[in-house]
Amino acid sequence: MKTKLTVNNKPVSVQFSPTDRLLDVLRNNGFSEVKEGCRDGECGACVVLLNGKLVNSCQVLAASAMDATVTTVKGLEKDKAAPIQEAFVDAGAVQCGFCTPGMVLATYALLQENPAPDTRQIQQALDGNLCRCTGYVKIIEAVQLAAERTNSHE
């Protein structure tokens, strides 16, 4: 099968088999920032924005994403993503960094909706992203920091 996706604002023609998952299609086409951690919809390393919604790309059949718009961590709007990425760095929230693209995407999706989340809301928004290195403490701090910085700039 084939379709034309818009990935990170650029058209990408992709070929795939009927049971391929979006995760594989993205990785096979060079979007290596989308990570595979479990293929089971629990770890969140593979999340992308699919038509603007945060989804596990391992739980999306490529054939169901015909003509879709996909955004990986590299395709986020720079002025909104950069403060999040910088906050993750400054808060010490990046250890191995394998979960980080997913965490940044989940944070981005959260802050789009809720620019000033409280701790519980952050925990809820990041509930689909596993991290084994940090114990999440500094990740939650990073989200708070990103929100503060973004809000103080606006």
Next chain:
Amino acid sequence: MNKKFNTVGKSVRKIDSLSLAKGNALFTDDFQLKDALHISILYSPHAHAEILSIDTTDALAIPGVIRIFHHENVPRVLHTTAGQGFPEPSAYDTAMFDKTMRFVGDRVAAVAAETKEAANAAVKAIKVEYRELPPLFDPETAMDKDAPQLHGEDAKMPIPVKYDASRNLAAEVEIKFGDLDKGFQEADFILEDTFHTQYAAHCAIEPHTSAAYLDERGRLVIITATQVPFHVRRIVSRVLDIPIRDIRVIKPRIGGGFGGKQEVFLEQLVGLSTWSTGRPSRIYLTRPEVFVSSRTRHPMRVTLKTGVKNDGEITALEMDALMNNGAYGSHALTVLSNGGSKVLPLFNKIKNIRFIGHTVYTNLPVGGAYRGYGASQTYFALNQHIDMVARKTGQDLISFVKKWHIKVGETSPVFQALGEGKEGVAQIIKSCGLDECLDKGAAAIGWYEKRGKRIKSAPGKVRGVGLSVSMQGSGIPKIDMGSASMKMNEDGSFNLYIGATDLGTGSDTILAQIAAETLDIPVENIIVLSSDTDLTPFDVGAYASSTTYISGAAVKKCAAKVREQILGVAAKMLNAKPDELKVNESVVTHAESGKSLTYADICTYAMYSNDQFQIQASASNIAPESPPPFIAQFAEVEVDLRTGKIRVLKFVSAVDCGQPINPALAEGQVEGAVVNGLSYALTEDYLFDSKGRMTNPRFWDFKIFTTKDLPEMETILVNSYEETGPYGAKSVGEIAINGPIPAIANAFFDATGVRLYETPYTPERVWKRLKEENRLEN
């Protein structure tokens, strides 16, 4: 203790973190290898069986299938996958492919094919005839006469220690001091209890993965998610009979390790595929494969007998540990030893001690290195007995620990008696901030307000607080070696080459900070290249909490040599003596003449002007000792007396890791280890069916914590300044995982008066304990 530093002690940005956050950094599977073969593995469906025949005809007929490897066509080279120094203290009992299958998940064959789909289809098409053998699942019966034997006589320990495959004995350790019988006779009362810990998985979010290709000269290049690139090179060389000179191992960014990626079990497979076909090859394990076929935390049974006088003096202590290593003997001896050596010295005033341990084979998944490394298992027992002793003798636990724990200037005979595969190394404690950890942690948790109060927070719910104390080590003394080399560039920057392996911990940053401190420059001026066996000097790798202390000292030595050369050139340029010069932020000043030079000036001069040479140096380091970090960890729990559910409300860790080189990264190590430890205590477990098959090999059923499961967390760094460490540093990577299991058990007792002897504390298990002790409420 308040030394003045420029870069050390500051939470500088982790040097690779922005590229990781942007998704630019490359992990093993992110490297594009043109036309790479995909490898898939066929696993044994039986816990114990002999392969009678393998028929690959149909599988080879599948389009795209290039090669199928199995015991009939791959030489049987017994080795250990443990990824340790040489000779390894683990048995050579593993072949890449064997005729005997020893657990469900053992390797039958591997297919190399053009696509993952073809490889997977071929795996299904391989026909194997097995003869099932009686399986051995219970470690307690493993050494019985009539127990099934897992390994043949060719399985051997490469070092002279006790090992007996005929009894399924993978390792045995015994140490004794004083007179145990006399000690127990002197006691007013004796505690004796048995504790069990479970199988657990590392759950690095990046699965195990390796890739290989031949470079333009035909050398084998392996890119791999490993903690031990140099051990990988050595082991692959031996197993595949390829000279070391023809192998290059590169560790890119790796997605967490925790000990799991110390194990060398995929590299020889991609190496074999590439070496024999000439094609690039890659393997990427699925999550169920990671759970079943990689390595686990060894389950342990610990029986602890403690003789106590009424005033609380422990007159005798006997610890008997039985460790289940599963099908192969990875880390069998050393994890067991560590269960004694990192634990028993903590209460060093006990005169009569015996530690006896056995590690046995069973037809279950294989144990391996895992953060905590045996100490986490035995601290469960020790910390509950310490809690019992304090309670039974009417003392506050904190005062009790303060009185009896090891202190500066003191030693323990255990240090010398118990090492890693040989005797250990005697050492005197030079730094210990445990008392301060206890005080600060107690204040943070509200110890004196909450202890023993059994506060009823809701109908059926009661609260309690508990403490766990522990120590670990900082590398393996006289065994672990790290090295570094540096060269200077004419803009005043430096390349730092280290064999040390950053598995996500931030060790590249820590080592850069140490170099920057020594050279008095900002950390940005250090360009780190690590873990490439062609380009960087040797390092044992990331394990045993060694990198900061051992590799860090190598970096410090190396940078000091570079600094000396810089001052030598500057002295020549300024017509001064090196000891008249002062360095401040990349500027060398001669006070007398008032002249100064930048590092850039000096390097440019050295390269281009006169008696030209490259300012560069290298240094190696081994440590004569292994100073322990110390930690006090406090849990506040709420127990539902109707259901057995335990909720951890707050968890405080106060750790003495010497001078933290980078406080944020040190805290991150503690926080990560604690949360890992919390789910190890409460939810993580391997469930097996009656055939020895793991029934929950996925994150949906092997429950690790998410953001929503966090208790209130507090981490306190206590700086004790270890004089033997680089800028006062000790280790911090492993220690914090020791606390959750015992601290929660002790808090549970504080709340309920009931002891927990078995992990994980799942609601049903706890409910049964409460029922046994008549503490259930309706």
Next chain:
Amino acid sequence: MEQLNWYYPEDLNEAARLVSDGDKAPHSGGTALIRKGFRKIKSIVDLSRLPMHDIEVQRDRIEIGAMCSYDDIIRAFRSVDPGHVLVQSLKNSASTPLRNRITAGGSVAAFPAWSDFVGPLLLLDAKVDLIGRETGTFPLSNYLNRRELRAGSIITRILTENFPHKGLHYRETRTHVDYPAFTITLTAAPADGVFKGLRVVVVGNKERFRRLTELEAALNGKTGSILDSLNIDDFFPVDFPDRKHGSGEYLGHVARIALMDMLKMIAGGQA
């Protein structure tokens, strides 16, 4: 494997025709399909282009298009009734990225034992609109019990009652992000310490789900103090299978405690 065909019907008639053979697997979000695997599947009918994305929350009824995601449902209630029992159940179900993907129709059609969705729907006397081999509106409980209603038909819409009742949803999990071993959902009208309009349903028991009508009958019209003398066992004819969360015996024990806690909250006006 490569032979598998995808169909993308754009109107309901076409979709009905395609699925009515019964040999094509409907695809809405895909999460259930991926879990089940493709071994026996020859073709897939993607439902995403069908006009079933709307959701309407009225005072007395709710209409949920089958393609609405859990997140769409939560959003629809955000300004109307953020404490609604459906929101309570769905906001803790699965995880954020999965809630964006799991659909109402797919979730009901797959009805995993751990569904968080079916409990509240049963309480609200949900009905499903089907097209395909069966066409029409069917009570949800019939749909779940009768295999012949499911094969060859797809859900286009879920219709429920709505009322301003208080609701509670309990999910038995090991960590917060987990599929539940069972759920208990209840709703009741607020009425000064008297049980009124109480409905209780358990999902995940041996018979998959059960409305506790005996308990409802025993409590409705009574004051909260009846709970002090209530022997819950008499009104809880529910057995649980052994699960990874715990044995059936233990789950039954916990379910009784959870249910009593929920009833006390309702009686105490804390819900």
